[in-house]
Amino acid sequence: MRRTARLLTGTALAVAAVGLAAEAHALAGPAAATGGLEVYPVSVVPGEWAAVRTAACGADGSAAxxxxxxxxxxxxxxxxxxxxxxxxxxxxxxxxxxxTYEIVATCAGSGLRVTGDLVVTLTPAREQVHPRGSVKTGVGGALGPDPVQTAAGVTALAVAAAGGTWLLHRRARGDGI
Known part of the structure; x- marks a missing residue:
């Protein structure tokens, strides 16, 4: 029974791997890029200019x-x-x-297609404020700002896990509880 299950599992995994490889090859296609399209700045506000750069078209290549x-x-x-x-x-x-928007460049000589992402925001990157600190949700929990409480909570969980494992082991041996 186990041998049949292993054989079926191995076969299913092999078929899945071949399928994923074929799908990746089909998605890449003949026009897939070996290099990407760099978009800078990565984040812009509406009305600003963005630039793109790629080395995929070669030294003398132009692109659309x-x-x-x-x-x-x-x-x-x-x-x-x-x-x-x-x-x-x-x-x-x-x-x-x-x-987030996809920007595309197609090399004139080879037809190679490269893509890059542009992020449009309402606030310029230099003015964005990133949140700091903790959020008071009222839920509570063992992980507070006190390291002693955190250590005590982790220790309690470890003791409970070890005790449960010991009881399950005794039960499996037939010793009872």
């Missing part, structure tokens, strides 16, 4: 950019002098909604 997801439309990418990369710029429209 598409920022239609954010509402900017098409833009050109041109080779940088002496850098071996292709760059371009586009303006994020003032009507852009907050969110």
């Amino acid at each position: 950019g598409d920022a239609g997801a954010v509402g900017s439309g098409a833009f050109p990418l041109a080779p940088e002098a002496g850098e071996g990369a292709t760059t371009g710029r586009f303006e994020v429209p003032p009507s852009a909604q907050p969110g």
Whole structure:
């Protein structure tokens, strides 16, 4: 019985692995990128300019950019002098909604397609305030600011787990409780 179960489990895992590999290959396709599209700044507010850069098109390659997801439309990418990369710029429209948008560049010579993400926020990154401290929810709990209470709670849990394991072991041997 166990041998059959192991055989079936092994076969199922092998089929799943082959299926995942085939799906990844199909998603990559012939136009998949070996390098990505760098978008900077990563986070912008509506109305600001964003730039993209990629080395996937080669030193002398140009590309066509598409920022239609954010509402900017098409833009050109041109080779940088002496850098071996292709760059371009586009303006994020003032009507852009907050969110993450995919920016695409397609290399002119090879048709290679590279993508990168642009995050649109309502607050500029330099003005964003990140929360600090703890949140008073009223729920309580063992993990408080006092390390002695935390250690006592962890010790109590460890003793309970060890006792339960010991009782289950005795029961399995037939010693009773």
